[in-house]
Amino acid sequence: MLELNKMYFEDCLIGLKKIKNESIDVIVTSPPYNIGLKYNGYKDNKPREDYLDWLETIAKECKRVLKKGGSFFLNVGGKPSDYWIPLDVAMRFRNHYELQNIFHWIKSISIEKKDVGNYRNIIGDITVGxxxxxxxxxxxxxxxxxxFHFTKEGNVELDKLAIGVKYQDKSNIKRWKSTKSDLKDRGNTWFIPYETIQESRLHPSTFPIGLPKKCIKLHGLKEGMVVLDPFMGIGTTALSCIELNVNYIGFEIDQKYLQVANERIINYSQERKKYLSIKSIDDFNG
Amino acid sequence: MLELNKMYFEDCLIGLKKIKNESIDVIVTSPPYNIGLKYNGYKDNKPREDYLDWLETIAKECKRVLKKGGSFFLNVGGKPSDYWIPLDVAMRFRNHYELQNIFHWIKSISIEKKDVGNYRNIIGDITVGxxxxxxxxxxxxxxxxxxFHFTKEGNVELDKLAIGVKYQDKSNIKRWKSTKSDLKDRGNTWFIPYETIQESRLHPSTFPIGLPKKCIKLHGLKEGMVVLDPFMGIGTTALSCIELNVNYIGFEIDQKYLQVANERIINYSQERKKYLSIKSIDDFNG
DNA sequence: TCGGCGCTTGAATCGACGT
DNA sequence: AACGTCGATTCAAGCGCCG
Known part of the structure; x- marks a missing residue:
């Protein structure tokens, strides 16, 4: 059995074998696109199929360690020249999981006045991100x-208001909700701005910390829970776990990324201590 | 051969047969989710497969009538209890088309201050839509x-700036663009607000007029071009064609929808005439 | 030898970031 | 403000391999 709150310099397929059945609450990860497999075969799409096979193997192993009521949040992007990648990956996971939700991470979007189609022209756009x-x-x-939010049986109850947003029409607060909080369902379209270049250059595909954080909070914070990231990269999932005060386990096979991840964690923990000395812990996990 | 700028009370599979090979520039449509197929068979997913088969047949027939450099914009949504539907449909189209783009129609989204993960709490959210x-x-x-933006060879040149948005960093305008217009690539995430409730009651899955309009403009407005919508519904695609001054052909098998569509078109044309009498036509197609 | 295909390599891109 | 740099970019030319 592995220790908690550590990132292991290890291939996740090997590391996963050391984790007990149904011991993980949440898996959050963003798998790499290109594994460094070289093929000398000519015209076939073998590499793609191999990549998918490989991911499916990991999906299976993750299923084994995931608790019955656990959640697997799988972040995958595409690229313009091939938008099938994420869909192909999802199809492979379909063989083993129920697809309970799809969340759409929106990095940039333009908001315009409603085009009602009656010759009132669009007046102004706002672009965010x-x-x-x-x-x-x-x-x-x-x-x-x-x-993609995969679960074992498709019926995991979520803590929707944990990542809720404020009501637009405040009069609805008292009207509908038994709880009198100013929070409603966020919906499945999540606007999360890009990482800065400096930060993202450390790792080609790092996701912003707001992403794993939202996933974990949505699943629900539970005493002693454990979060797994099989592809830790520069440790963004770990950071969000530290912030949320939950346990994590991670694997990473690139020593450089691992080093960056550990440095980030140390900096983070120090900042956290400094902050805690002047502020109550209750402010964080709201 | 069919007349242009008409909606036909006809099953699209029959209607499509009357259209010549490679005569359509753009197809924009939103197919129905549930066809009224009745099955007495017990536990199988035959209806789903039949639905997909049926759509694939239409996809093939559409491919025949689509010009070589044409675009097929396929709008499909999912539902929380089954997010696979749109992906399954896309997979079937994959057998016949190249997937050139995926556009994401965002109906509602919450914009929040960047969560940099360093204990500065989120301050304010804005929810739009x-x-x-x-x-x-x-x-x-x-x-x-x-x-889904399907094309025959995946290399259709688009008029990106036709649906462009304003620059955030104005200093880039003069620097790069030969044209000095304040327009940049909109990206593939399109915020289009919902139809009003009244409108959406008329037809279960009507899309807003801004949607076909963006698609057609993005493909590029060409002299004498023809837009096809095999599932006209209440005629939103036709309306956007009238607004953009391009030809359309449509099919619809529900007489009620067809009637609503024709009424909308008449009202629209009248409003258009009224408007045109006081305003130059050039204002529209900008 | 010519031509077609595929892989490699260098060029071009433009909006945002950073100074 | 102006400008240099960069990109899980894309594009086109170039080269080698084969029929």
């Missing part, structure tokens, strides 16, 4: 990634 | 639908 432009007349910039 | 709340602890509200 950023994206890297794409050099192509065929594709629009990709500002979206998927977070 | 509305959604129908869902009474379930398992699912978050679904605020998203897909628009």
């Amino acid at each position: 950023h994206y890297k432009p794409i050099n192509s007349k065929r594709f629009l910039s990709d500002c979206h990634e998927y977070i | 509305h959604y129908k709340p869902i009474n379930s602890k398992r699912f978050l509200s679904d605020c998203h639908e897909y628009i």
Whole structure:
């Protein structure tokens, strides 16, 4: 059995074997796109199939360690020249899990006045978030990634208000909710801004900390719970766990990323201590 | 051969047969989810497979009438209890088309201050758009639908700036663009607010007029072009064509919807005439 | 030898980031 | 403000391999 709150320098398929059956509450991860497999075969899509096979193997092993009422949040993006990747991956997971939700991570979006189609022209746009432009007349910039929420039986009860948003119409608060809090269902479209370049350069596909945090909170914070990330990267999932005060286990096979991850965790913990000395812990997990 | 700018009271599979090979520039449609197929068979997923088979047949027939450089914009949503539907449909189209883009129609989204994960709490949220709340602890509200952009060869050049949005960083305008217009790539996440309740009552799955309009403009407005909608519903695609001054052909098998559609078109045309009498036509197609 | 295909390699892209 | 840099970019040219 592995120790909690550690990141292991290990291939996750090997590491997973050391984890007991049904001992993990939440899995949050973003798998790599390209494994460094070299093929000399000519025209076939073997690499893609192998990649999918490999991910499916991990999916199976994750299923074994996941509790019955656990949640697997799988973040996958595509690329303009191949938007099938995330869908193909999801199809493989379909063989083993129920797809309970799909969350859409929106990195950038433009809000415009409603076009009612009666010749009132659009007046103003507001664009929030950023994206890297794409050099192509065929594709629009990709500002979206998927977070597939897989569960074993499709009926995991979620803590929806833990990531709730404020009501627009305040009069609804008292009207509908038994709880008198100013929070409603966030919906499955999550706007989370990009990481800054400096930060994201450390790892090609790091997701923002707000992402695993939302997933874990949505699943529900429970005493002694354990979060697993088979592809830790620079440790964003671990950081969000520290912030949320829950246990984590992670694997990473790239020593550089692991080092960055550990540095981030140390910095984080120090900042946390400093902060805690002047502020009550209750402010965090609200 | 069919007349242009008409909606036909006809099953699209029959109607499509009357359209010549490679004569359609753009197809925009939102197919029905549930066809009224009745099965007395017990536990099988035959209806789903039949539904997919049926849609695939239409996909094939549409491919025949679509020009080589044409675009097929397929709007499909899911439902919380089954998010696979749109992906299954897309998979069937994959057998016949290239998936050039995926656009994400966002009906509602909450914008919040960046969560940098360093104990600065989220300050304020803005929620734009509305959604129908869902009474379930398992699912978050679904605020998203897909628009799959299928083409024959995956290399259709798009008029990206036709649906462009304003720059955030104005200093880039003069720097890169030969044209000095304040427009940039919109990205593939399209915020389009919901239809009003009144409107959506007329037809269960009507999409807002801004949606087909964006699709058509993105493909590019061309002299004498023809837009096809095999499932016209209450004629939203036709309306957007009238507004954009392009030809359309549509099919609809529900007489009630067809009637609503024709009424909408008449009202629209009248409003258009009224409007045109006081305003130049150039204002519309900008 | 020519041509078609596939992989590799370098060029071009443009909106955002950073100074 | 102006400008240099960058991209799980894309694009096109170039080269090698084969029929």
